[in-house]
Amino acid sequence: MHKTQFLRDPTSEASTTLRKPTCFPENIEKRTIALLDIAKERSDEFLDHIESKFTEKGIKVRRYRKASNSKNADLLTIQSIVREADIVVESLAD
Numbered sequence: 001m002h003k004t005q006f007l008r009d010p011t012s013e014a015s016t017t018l019r020k021p022t023c024f025p026e027n028i029e030k031r032t033i034a035l036l037d038i039a040k041e042r043s044d045e046f047l048d049h050i051e052s053k054f055t056e057k058g059i060k061v062r063r064y065r066k067a068s069n070s071k072n073a074d075l076l077t078i079q080s081i082v083r084e085a086d087i088v089v090e091s092l093a094d
Helices: 043-056 075-084
Strands: 032-037 060-065 087-090
Touching (some): 043 060, 060 075
Parallel strands (some): 032 060, 032 087
16 A cells, blocks of 8 residues: 655645655665754754764764744755755754
8 A cells, every 4th residue: 555655845835735744765885875954943953863873874964053043044045955965964953
């Protein structure tokens, strides 16, 4: 039986859109993972924990941080992530 997945879209879109989830890439050990801190309280603690789990497995991690949790990441941060990483883990809250 096919199980439907529902994902929350953190982009503040006014209307909902059904999207197929992207398949997680195979062999993440050869990839660079971006950890994006959204600048909410304790989000850095969560990413510290995630980073330690990835680095224990020898996975390369890069850290990024938004200037404010109420605004989108600035263009330079987004461009850096696109250029320097293959996968993004973003800390969310609430």
